[in-house]
Amino acid sequence: MSEKHLQTGDALPPYPGKLRLFAMRFCPYAERSVLVLNAKNIPYETVFINLDHKPDWIFYYSPKGTVPALEYEAGKGIFDSNIINFYLDEKYPEPPLQSADPLRRAQDKMLVENFSGAQAAYYTAAFNSQALQSSHLETYQKGLDLLQKELETRGTTYLNGNEPGLIDYTIWPFLERFQALPLLGKTDFAIDKSKYAVLVTYIEAMKNVPAVKSYYLPPETHAKFTESRSKGDPDYNMLDTSAVCCMRPRKKKE
Ligand SMILES: N[C@@H](CCC(=O)N[C@@H](CS)C(=O)NCC(=O)O)C(=O)O
Incomplete structure (x- = not known):
């Protein structure tokens, strides 16, 4: 899973043919839905969003531009963690996550x-x-x-x-x-x-x-993100290793 947060101007990655969750890595509401998807072993993909520079397409799925939003079919979304989670528990009943009472x-x-x-x-x-x-x-x-x-x-x-x-x-x-x-x-x-x-x-x-x-994520990581956000410059991509892993040293010009 890439931890890079997409922002204004970034293209929406192609629909993966399975559920897709729009989230932000440090958002507690998005985490609620991640945990339910994990608990049910439902195949899904996550797309992280920069909430200060939102890509236009997030509004197709979530009218207020909030995360989480779930793309349950190509181009169709459900927003709000509780709405998503009750939907998931009804649509994918195994294991049931609520009491029968x-x-x-x-x-x-x-x-x-x-x-x-x-x-x-x-x-x-x-x-x-x-x-x-x-x-x-x-x-x-x-x-x-x-x-x-x-x-x-x-x-x-x-x-x-x-x-x-x-x-x-x-x-x-x-x-x-x-x-x-x-x-x-x-x-x-x-x-x-x-x-x-x-x-x-x-x-x-x-x-x-x-x-x-x-x-x-450990408390130290949450504290680090919180500090960056409090300073007005949230470090959304602080866990993203893709930028480091994929940078190749430039060849010297002959
Ligand atoms: N009631 C919503 C709250 C979601 C929410 O406030 N998410 C925050 C991030 S943690 C958000 O998207 N903020 C961006 C904004 O409000 O524009 C839910 O449960 O999903």
């Missing part, structure tokens, strides 16, 4: 909704420090408390049960990024190992889930 499915959706405050607080802490207030830290910790309590109540390795499911793949990309906050100087946002022992055990288990492991 309608009440549990509703509870999972409420959990995602109730956790969204912590996500917003993370964004402020990571990208908009000047606006950071004590209420953001409180909301963030409420989100951690909520997850830990839910894990305790459910008594399973994952929120979905003894196998990870949609609820885990929806929340995980944020937990992955939360761990970059102390490296960005936001030490109050560190996840305390003794206070959040159950949550920390869950985080370690999630890191080892194959669908997660193959796309996981």
Whole structure:
């Protein structure tokens, strides 16, 4: 998979004849859909987009130009991580990633909704420090408390049960990024190992889930990208090795 982000003026690569996900390597919402595609072993290709210089063709698939967007048939798109993921779970039922119980499915959706405050607080802490207030830290910790309590109540390795499911793949990309906050100087946002022992055990288990492991980035990498974005010059291609690998030394002129 090339990690190069295509930008304004770059051509849309030819349709690969399989699902295609438009993403940005550091986007937590795009990661949600990557994880579901991985968990279901669905063949797909990823096209990364520079979100500051978007190629025109992203708007065919995603009217607001946001990622992720899924090209499910040549030229036809579905946008929004949750819409994509529910579609994938219905269209490709194996393995099912949601409970068969309608009440549990509703509870999972409420959990995602109730956790969204912590996500917003993370964004402020990571990208908009000047606006950071004590209420953001409180909301963030409420989100951690909520997850830990839910894990305790459910008594399973994952929120979905003894196998990870949609609820885990929806929340995980944020937990992955939360761990970059102390490296960005936001030490109050560190996840305390003794206070959040159950949550920390869950985080370690999630890191080892194959669908997660193959796309996981360590906190240092997230911190590096976040710093570049905060300075107004996001280094989208920082993981792209294709430019280095394919540059050949020029032949000296005789
Ligand atoms: N609700 C959307 C949010 C997607 C989103 O905000 N993606 C960001 C990148 S992480 C984006 O595309 N930003 C570019 C923009 O808003 O123009 C989803 O779940 O897919």
